[in-house]
Amino acid sequence: MSNSFKEYYIDPYKKELKAQIVDIKENKIYLDKTIFYPEGGGQPGDRGYINGYKVVDTQKDNGKIAHFINEPFDLKIGDSVIQKLDWTHRYSYMKMHTAQHLISGILHSSFNVATVSVHQGSQYLSIEIADNSFSKENCYKVEDISNDKIIESLDVSYLEMSKEEAQKLDLRRSIKVDGLIRVVKINNADLIACGGLHVKNTSEIKRVMFCGVEKIRKHFRLLFKVGESAIEEVRKYDSIIKELCTLHSAKVETLVECEKNYIEKNLEVEKQLRSLKKENANLVLNSIIKENNQNVIFSDISDYNIDFKDIDLNVDKAIFLYRREDEILKWYVYLGNSYKNYDFKDLRVKVLSLIEGKGGGKFPSFQGKGVYKNIENCEKAFLGYFNER
Ligand SMILES: [Zn+2]
Structure with missing residues (x-):
């Protein structure tokens, strides 16, 4: 056909x-x-x-x-x-594809770098190049030259010829297909056989913006935004930076320094908070232990804001703590020195199974989750387990 x-x-x-x-x-x-x-x-x-x-x-x-x-x-x-x-979809890819010609043409003519593969994604135009040391400065130069050629309003034209005739031209890439060849020409920018769709004039692209480099296999992949999406990208970052400046009451020039200080302070505050929470947890628990005055203790700590990981006990008692969260029960078991030889697996079968308890740990503390039910039986079983021995 x-x-x-x-x-x-x-x-x-x-x-x-x-x-x-x-x-x-x-x-x-x-x-x-x-x-x-x-x-x-x-x-x-x-x-x-x-x-x-x-x-x-x-x-x-x-x-x-x-x-x-x-x-x-x-x-x-x-x-x-x-x-x-869907013209919006099609036209954006025509612009992106023509931009790719410009960029690959510039990489070829000004930097002697070959394009290995291209992908026109919904986010970026990505161009894989046969190079893994292409500098950021050069990427910006490619962006600048591309934008110059967009402003120059270069016409995009086509030549149809046989493969033999096309091979005589100074094409950017060797021809991979047979039959009648469609050569795309962008004056002083690119000359290559291509079956894609292009805009009539480079001015339609509006602009290209270099967005970053990814490493792929032994190559670099250069990422660009094209046309309106480049403008949107700049505006997006501009609004984010301005919002951050307002939040920090900072000027753009000092924003990074401000953010570093903020993170540092935040870490310090978190450290202090952790230490206060630990102190609080151990004060509360020591008071529960004191009030209870037993060697084996079973206690509901739902009313206290205690994180199990903040508990740092050093008493010679067997303690079962739990916290109810709706139908879920979170349990914590502490075994002091005298209880060192108890088998936790046995305790799991005889006590924790009553609340469908799952979890584990290592001496002296164990923790996990269960279901909030049978709590009275669980208490009896725990107290009995240690008091009877
Ligand atoms: Zn093309």
């Missing part, structure tokens, strides 16, 4: 077109001509509508183009239909 049914090549700006259904397979529709670009070259497949039914993806399918509709549809072969593109 020739390329004549690929209307997106004839006019990439066409947003609506009448066509006829030539085939239907399950959720895939095939048309005699289409404005829907199928996924390829790092660019996602188009979305939109066919007679109002949502096209969620477009994919190449053995020389044909499949439009995916994931809802029940009332269409049959031979029907005349109206196709409508």
Whole structure:
């Protein structure tokens, strides 16, 4: 099949077109001509509508183009239909893809760095380069040169020729396909065989912004924002920084220093709080132990704000503490020196099983969760377990 049914090549700006259904397979529709670009070259497949039914993806399918509709549809072969593109989606990827040409062209001509692979994601345009030492300064230079070429309003044009003819040109990358070759030319910026969709003029890209580097295998992957998303990114960070400045009553220049001081103070306060909580826990427990005046103690500490991890007892007693949280019971068992030889597994069977207790620990303290039930039986069992010996 020739390329004549690929209307997106004839006019990439066409947003609506009448066509006829030539085939239907399950959720895939095939048309005699289409404005829907199928996924390829790092660019996602188009979305939109066919007679109002949502096209969620477009994919190449053995020389044909499949439009995916994931809802029940009332269409049959031979029907005349109206196709409508999700133009916002398509146009943003046309800009992103053309920006990728500019960036890869600059990497090639000004830095002698080859592009290995590209991905046009919903967040970033990522370009994997055959280099793992490309500096940040150079990334910013690439950004600046790209933006200069956007301002220069360079035309994007196409040349169709045989593979032999194309191979005579100084293309950025060798040709991987056979047949008629479509060469994309951006004046003084890029010359390469490409089957993707591009904007007519670089000014449509508006701007590119370098956002960072990721390491991938033995290469670098450079991340960029393109067009409106670059502007949104700058505005997003600007508003975050201004909010932080207000919160800290600081100027931008001192914001990092302020934040470091804040974190440091916060750590100090947390340390003091932890120490106070420990002190409080042990004061409360020592008073419970004193009041109880027994060697084996079973006590509800639900009314006290005590964290088990703050408990640091040093008494020769067997103590069972619990805290009720709705239907859940959190338990803590402490065994002083005289109880060192008791087998916790046995205690688990005879006492903790009554509250479906789970958990563990090591001498002298054990803790876990259970269910709030049978608490009186559990108390009897615990007191009995130690008092009878
Ligand atoms: Zn292209």
